[in-house]
Structure formats: structure tokens, C-alpha cells
Amino acid sequence: MTKLLLDSPAATAAAVTPDQRRGRWSARTRRDFIVFLALALPNLALIAVFTYLPLINNMYYSTLDWTLGSVSATVVGFDNYINFFTSTDAPKVLGTTAVFTVVTVGGSMVLGLLVALALNSKVRGTTFARSAVFAPYVLSGVGVGLVWLFIFDPGYGVLAWLLRGIGQQSPQWINDPQLSLVMVITVYVWKNLGYCAVVYLAGLQSLPRDVMEAASLDGANGFRRFINMSVPLLSPTTFFLLITTMLSSLQAFDLIRIMTPLGNGTSTLIYEAYLQAFGAYNRAGYSAAISVVLFAILLIITVLQLRFVERKVHYS
Amino acid sequence: MALNLDRRHFLGLAGAGAGAAALAACGGPSTGATTATSGAADIDFSGVKPAASIDFWTNHPGKSQDVEKAIIEKFQAKFPEIKVNLVTAGANYEEIAQKFQTSQAAKTDLPGLVVLSDVWWFRYYTNGNIIPLDGLIKQLDIKVDDFQKSLVADYKYADKQWALPYGRSTPLFYYNKDHFKAAGLPDRAPKTWQEFGEWAPKLKASSGAQYAYMYPALAGYAGWNMQNNLWGWGGSWSNGWDFNCDSTESVAALQWAQDSIYKDKWAGVSSKNAADDFSAGIASTTISSTGDLLGVLKSAKFNVGVGFLPGGPKNESPVCPTGGAGLGIPSGVSKEVQLAAATFLKFMTEPENTAAFSAATGYMPTRTSADMGAVLAKTPQIKTAMDQLAVTRVQDNARVFLPGADQEMAKSAAKILTQQGDVKAAMTELKATLEGIYTKDVKPKLKS
Numbered sequence: 204m205t206k207l208l209l210d211s212p213a214a215t216a217a218a219v220t221p222d223q224r225r226g227r228w229s230a231r232t233r234r235d236f237i238v239f240l241a242l243a244l245p246n247l248a249l250i251a252v253f254t255y256l257p258l259i260n261n262m263y264y265s266t267l268d269w270t271l272g273s274v275s276a277t278v279v280g281f282d283n284y285i286n287f288f289t290s291t292d293a294p295k296v297l298g299t300t301a302v303f304t305v306v307t308v309g310g311s312m313v314l315g316l317l318v319a320l321a322l323n324s325k326v327r328g329t330t331f332a333r334s335a336v337f338a339p340y341v342l343s344g345v346g347v348g349l350v351w352l353f354i355f356d357p358g359y360g361v362l363a364w365l366l367r368g369i370g371q372q373s374p375q376w377i378n379d380p381q382l383s384l385v386m387v388i389t390v391y392v393w394k395n396l397g398y399c400a401v402v403y404l405a406g407l408q409s410l411p412r413d414v415m416e417a418a419s420l421d422g423a424n425g426f427r428r429f430i431n432m433s434v435p436l437l438s439p440t441t442f443f444l445l446i447t448t449m450l451s452s453l454q455a456f457d458l459i460r461i462m463t464p465l466g467n468g469t470s471t472l473i474y475e476a477y478l479q480a481f482g483a484y485n486r487a488g489y490s491a492a493i494s495v496v497l498f499a500i501l502l503i504i505t506v507l508q509l510r511f512v513e514r515k516v517h518y519s
Numbered sequence: 520m521a522l523n524l525d526r527r528h529f530l531g532l533a534g535a536g537a538g539a540a541a542l543a544a545c546g547g548p549s550t551g552a553t554t555a556t557s558g559a560a561d562i563d564f565s566g567v568k569p570a571a572s573i574d575f576w577t578n579h580p581g582k583s584q585d586v587e588k589a590i591i592e593k594f595q596a597k598f599p600e601i602k603v604n605l606v607t608a609g610a611n612y613e614e615i616a617q618k619f620q621t622s623q624a625a626k627t628d629l630p631g632l633v634v635l636s637d638v639w640w641f642r643y644y645t646n647g648n649i650i651p652l653d654g655l656i657k658q659l660d661i662k663v664d665d666f667q668k669s670l671v672a673d674y675k676y677a678d679k680q681w682a683l684p685y686g687r688s689t690p691l692f693y694y695n696k697d698h699f700k701a702a703g704l705p706d707r708a709p710k711t712w713q714e715f716g717e718w719a720p721k722l723k724a725s726s727g728a729q730y731a732y733m734y735p736a737l738a739g740y741a742g743w744n745m746q747n748n749l750w751g752w753g754g755s756w757s758n759g760w761d762f763n764c765d766s767t768e769s770v771a772a773l774q775w776a777q778d779s780i781y782k783d784k785w786a787g788v789s790s791k792n793a794a795d796d797f798s799a800g801i802a803s804t805t806i807s808s809t810g811d812l813l814g815v816l817k818s819a820k821f822n823v824g825v826g827f828l829p830g831g832p833k834n835e836s837p838v839c840p841t842g843g844a845g846l847g848i849p850s851g852v853s854k855e856v857q858l859a860a861a862t863f864l865k866f867m868t869e870p871e872n873t874a875a876f877s878a879a880t881g882y883m884p885t886r887t888s889a890d891m892g893a894v895l896a897k898t899p900q901i902k903t904a905m906d907q908l909a910v911t912r913v914q915d916n917a918r919v920f921l922p923g924a925d926q927e928m929a930k931s932a933a934k935i936l937t938q939q940g941d942v943k944a945a946m947t948e949l950k951a952t953l954e955g956i957y958t959k960d961v962k963p964k965l966k967s
Binding site: 357 | 789933
């Protein structure tokens with residue numbers, strides 16, 4: 204009862220000192236705030252200089268007709284945005300981005316979960332298997348891309364050699380735009396599923412045992428326990444992975460750059476922005492506009508995920 | 520106001536901050552009313568003392584790092600007061616251009632001397648990134664008359680010289696002599712593609728190679744190599760500023776190329792590097808740069824033959840474009856650095872050094888007085904490249920002057936050669952793209 208009284212609005216109001224009512228801070232609050240500033244300001248300054256200042260600059264550049272390398276530019280307002288959305292490339296680039304993101308996020312998460320389930324079993328060799336599965340994630344994207352290019356090479360790649368062994372010609376993985384996208388997606392999923400697997404594995408190992416055992420006692424088989432217990436209880440992990448893998452997929456660059464330098468069939472928004480500015484075209488303003496479009500898409504997806512998807516997340 | 524920065528909000532902020540920083544890391548342009556082109560006025564270098572140190576940005580064309588180092592060492596011995604730092608600024612012409620353009624935007628760390636390819640120098644000129652060399656040529660007494668005339672003329676615009684030739688090349692026809700012999704073919708390159716069309720089935724049947732001919736990689740320089748096919752049929756990417764890549768002749772040339780892959784099935788398209796595919800024995804013939812010659816001769820386990828590019832039904836000659844790179848001096852560095860760079864440029868392109876460069880790479884010597892006797896005794900195939908220079912043709916404007924045109928040409932070639940797309944439709948689409956680039960990015964900057 205006493206606690207309830209103290210926690211009530213009336214009690215809280217009564218506990219406020221005259222100084223606090225006048226907006227003055229106590230010496231301790233001031234001291235805490237100084238410590239807070241000392242710890243937070245350097246990081247905030249770095250984020251401001253290296254993230255938000257470039258972001259604002261980029262938005263400004265998107266309003267310019269600016270050839271990279273030129274010392275002068277012309278202000279053109281929203282022309283770069285209009286040119287992008289009315290170009291024949293826009294549907295291709297947006298479509299490629301959507302396909303790449305959906306398949307890589309879905310593929311990495313589903314395969315990651317399956318691998319995590321396998322790694323969660325108590326059999327010999329799981330420690331080695333965990334390391335092996337996670338290793339590609341920490342490898343350099345450039346190195347991974349180069350090695351996989353050798354594997355996919357239709358002339359003298361391992362895959363072509365295997366196919367020739369069964370009397371088949373290798374598909375044109377590198378020259379055919381559609382197959383290029385399949386190739387890059389495959390390698391991206393291979394590289395990143397280890398990350399999803401390890402995060403899912405941590406999620407699986409933190410599931411409440413008593414609840415799972417109760418379900419077993421109630422007669423739920425392994426599949427039912429997985430669908431009705433594990434999957435809902437893993438929803439915070441799934442939500443976390445959904446956001447992080449989607450953000451990284453939308454910003455995937457290294458593998459695309461190494462495996463398909465022309466972006467023939469693999470030009471996602473971020474790669475198109477790179478090609479337009481730093482590739483052959485040097486359209487810096489136009490590229491900046493594409494970057495802003497990507498930023499807007501990232502922002503919208505993140506807000507939607509936080510607002511709607513998270514509501515379905517079950518925090519145990 | 521309370522700020523609850525929990526994990527979920529942090530993720531949101533991470534999303535908000537991601538994605539759009541690369542460009543913004545560069546310095547910005549000024550938004551003046553005029554567009555900048557390199558100044559046409561001569562720069563006065565009288566009384567200027569050369570800088571003590573310069574950077575030389577190169578991609579080591581034709582795997583030339585060792586010979587570049589050797590030439591720099593010779594330069595240091597002769598000019599100890601000027602230190603030259605050899606900087607690997609990219610793996611190819613595009614990467615070096617990317618670094619150069621980015622440094623222009625950042626307004627920092629520019630080199631004294633830079634390698635610039637046939638498709639990039641004009642853009643540097645229109646952006647005001649390079650200086651005319653005429654004043655320096657005069658002051659340092661660089662013997663321009665001794666350079667191969669056509670190669671020097673490639674860098675002339677508005678009555679000024681914007682670069683001098685360095686690692687200059689033409690495409691060459693490479694053939695596997697052993698395969699030719701096994702097929703009962705003469706030991707020479709075909710005179711025309713029609714003649715090769717008759718040879719190809721025999722080659723494929725007897726050689727055991729996957730392809731009789733390998734088209735160059737589209738991610739490489741498809742726009743450069745395929746001028747040979749277009750010119751042979753009487754077509755081109757462009758005629759002056761008339762973009763005629765959709766003409767009957769151009770379409771016929773590319774249709775023939777498509778048929779060689781899908782109908783006749785004796786040709787393939789390289790995925791990465793046609794010269795490597797040829798060296799590995801995957802194809803009996805290919806077309807690749809003279810800059811690949813020494814590499815091919817080193818790695819091939821068979822007898823390599825080289826010849827002029829084949830002609831077509833309309834033109835047997837000239838059907839060979841020139842290509843490769845020159846050397847230019849940035850405008851954004853001090854006069855002292857520019858003078859030191861020009862001193863090094865002069866030394867780098869002197870007859871004995873261009874001969875050494877040719878010997879190490881297979882690129883053509885840029886000086887007519889270069890003594891190639893020893894080089895040709897060791898690598899006689901270089902003579903073919905030198906002789907072919909007499910029958911070269913100036914490249915199509917569309918390829919060398921339009922930003923991004925090479926990439927668009929490669930994409931169109933991909934549609935035709937790797938997806939069996941409709942040739943006429945692909946060329947009509949390319950024409951519209953090229954016209955758009957010309958109207959927006961080039962026409963306003965041309966001198967009338």
C-alpha cells in the first residue's frame with residue numbers, strides 16, 4: 204500500500220524538489236550529465252561527421268548535374284530523380300534489387316535456420332561444423348568472389364569440368380545476365396547463411412527447456428514442437444535477422460563488383476549508384492539521387508518492420 | 520524529452536544512416552554557371568623549378584610493372600633531383616580513371632603523371648582535369664615529330680596536344696598454329712571473316728578445343744574489338760556524330776557474329792579474358808590486344824601465330840582500331856609538379872625506353888626511331904603489330920568520346936551474343952542510348 208502511494212502521480216509530484224520544479228539540476232544530475240556527454244559526444248561526433256554529414260551532402264549532390272571529376276556543376280532540382288524514375292533502367296534496377304534482396308534474405312534465413320537445427324543436435328563434430336559454417340561470413344568478399352568466379356567459369360571452372368564429365372556444356376554464368384544474378388545470389392547466400400545459422404543457433408539454445416519438455420510430455424512430436432513452439436519463440440531472433448540481413452543485402456557490393464563488374468543483370472540500386480558515378484558514366488548527381496532513393500527505401504522498410512512486423516514478435 | 524535508444528531503435532537508425540555515403544565522401548563541385556574544360560591557353564613555365572618528387576599513376580598495362588620500375592631507376596640516375604614514386608592506381612584503365620576522377624572530386628592527392636586510356640582522356644579534357652602539353656613540349660624539346668603520327672594525333676583537340684602515346688596497342692588475331700596444322704589450314708590469319716567461316720568447322724572438328732574462335736570478354740572492351748566486325752561489313756558504331764549502329768551493315772555484321780555462336784556453333788564468348796582462354800587451349804583463335812602478346816607467348820603450351828585482323832564482305836582494310844593508353848599531366852597540381860612530370864614523360868617516351876617497354880609487353884613502340892632490332896629478334900610477332908599500324912583506322916566517335924558508351928556497347932553485345940537477342944532491336948535501343956549520352960554529356964562541351 205505504501206509503495207502504491209509512493210508510485211502514484213500525487214506522491215511523485217510531492218517528491219519533486221523546488222529546484223527540480225524550477226528546472227534546475229542537482230549537483231549529482233549535473234555530474235552524471237557531464238559523464239554522459241564525455242562518453243557519448245565523441246561517438247555522436249563521429250556518427251555526425253562520417254554518416255549524417257555525408258548523407259546531407261549526398262542529398263545536396265542529388266540536386267546537381269555534376270560530372271564526377273568536374274570542378275563545376277549546375278543545380279537541376281529534382282531532374283535527377285525524374286530522369287531515374289522515367290528511365291528504362293529504373294524498372295530493371297528496382298526489380299533486380301527486389302529479387303536479390305528477397306532471395307538472399309529468404310535463402311540465408313531459411314538455410315541458416317536449417318543449418319542451426321542440424322548444429323543444435325548433440326552429435327560429434329558439431330564444433331568443427333559450426334566453425335566451418337561460420338567461416339565464409341568472415342572471409343573477404345573479394346576473395347570469395349574471385350574463388351567462386353573460377354568455380355563458375357564456363358571455360359575452365361570446376362563446375363564446367365563436372366558438367367563436361369556428364370556430357371553437358373556449362374551455362375554462361377558470367378555473360379548471361381539472368382544467370383549472373385543466379386550466380387551472385389548463390390554465392391551471397393553461401394557466404395551469409397553462416398551468420399544466420401550462428402544467430403539462430405544462439406536463439407535455439409536459449410529456448411526455455413521446461414516449455415519444450417512440457418510440450419513433449421503433452422505428446423507434441425519434433426515437427427509440431429518446431430512449428431508451434433520453436434518458431435514462435437524464435438521470433439525475436441527472426442526479427443533481428445530480418446532487419447540486419449535485409450539492410451546488408453540492400454547494401455551488398457563486394458561480390459557484385461568482383462563477379463560482375465559491368466553489373467550486367469546484377470545492377471542493384473547500390474551497384475547502379477556506383478556504376479553511374481564511379482563506373483564509365485561519371486554522373487555523380489544522378490548517382491547521388493539513386494543513393495537517396497536507396498536510403499528512402501531502407502528507411503521505409505525499417506520503419507515498416509519496426510511498426511508492423513515487430514507486433515507479431517513474441518518476446519518470451 | 521526522453522530518448523529511449525534501445526536495440527530496436529538502434530537498428531532503425533542504422534538503417535537510416537546506411538547507404539548513401541560513398542559519393543558524399545568526396546569534395547563537392549562549385550555550382551557556377553559554366554562548365555569547365557581544360558584551359559586552351561599555354562601555361563608559362565619559364566622560371567619554374569621542377570618539383571623534387573612526383574607520383575606516377577599507372578595500371579602497369581601489359582604487366583609492365585618491372586619495366587616501369589627499370590625505366591624509373593634509369594630516370595633517377597639521370598635526374599637525381601626528381602624522385603618518381605610508382606603508384607599502382609588500378610588494375611585496368613577503368614580503375615585508374617576511377618581513382619583519378621575521385622581524387623579530382625576530393626581535390627587532393629593528385630599525381631604528377633597519369634596513364635589515360637583512349638576512352639578517358641577526352642573526358643579529362645572536358646572536365647578540365649588535364650593541361651595542354653604544347654608549352655612543355657616546346658620548353659623541354661620533346662621530339663613530337665618522331666612519334667608515330669597517328670598515335671600522337673589521337674590526343675589532339677582544339678589545336679592542342681593533351682597527352683602523348685605510351686602503351687599503345689591494336690587488337691591482333693591470335694591463332695593456335697598446331698590446331699591450324701592439324702586442320703590442314705594455311706599458317707596465317709584469315710583474310711576475311713568469310714574465309715574463317717569456312718575454316719572454323721574444320722578447326723573445331725580436328726582441334727579438340729571447345730571453340731574455333733572466342734569472342735573477347737564483354738566486360739573487357741567489346742566496343743573496341745567489335746569495331747573490326749562492324750567495319751568489315753561497312754558498318755560502325757557511329758559515323759562522325761551520326762550514330763549508325765542500327766544500319767543494315769552494322770546489323771548484318773552482328774547477325775553474322777550471333778550466327779557463329781548459335782547457328783554454326785563454332786564460336787563462344789569469353790567470360791573473363793579471351794587471351795587467357797586462348798592460352799589455355801579452350802579456343803583455337805581469338806582477338807586480343809597486342810598488350811597481351813608477351814603474356815600469351817609465355818603461358819601458351821603450343822605454337823602461337825599472330826596476324827592482322829580479318830576483314831569483312833565490304834572492307835578488307837582498314838578494319839583495325841588503335842587503342843591503349845597515353846600519358847597526361849593533371850591541371851590540379853602545381854607548375855613545379857607539372858614540369859617535373861613532363862621531364863619524366865619525356866624520358867619515359869624516349870626511343871630506347873619505348874623499345875624496352877615494347878619488349879616487355881608487346882605494345883607498339885611509339886617512336887619511329889626506336890631501335891627494335893633486338894626486340895624483334897627475340898619476339899618477331901611484335902613486327903605484325905607494328906606493320907598493322909599502317910592499316911589502322913581512327914576509332915568511332917561513339918566509343919571514344921561518349922561517357923559510358925563502351926559499357927552500353929558491351930551490354931548490347933551481351934544481348935546479341937549471349938542471349939540470342941534480336942540484333943536490330945538491340946542496335947536500335949543502343950542508338951537511342953548513344954544519342955541521349957551525346958546530347959546531354961558531350962554536345963554542350965564540344966568546340967564549335
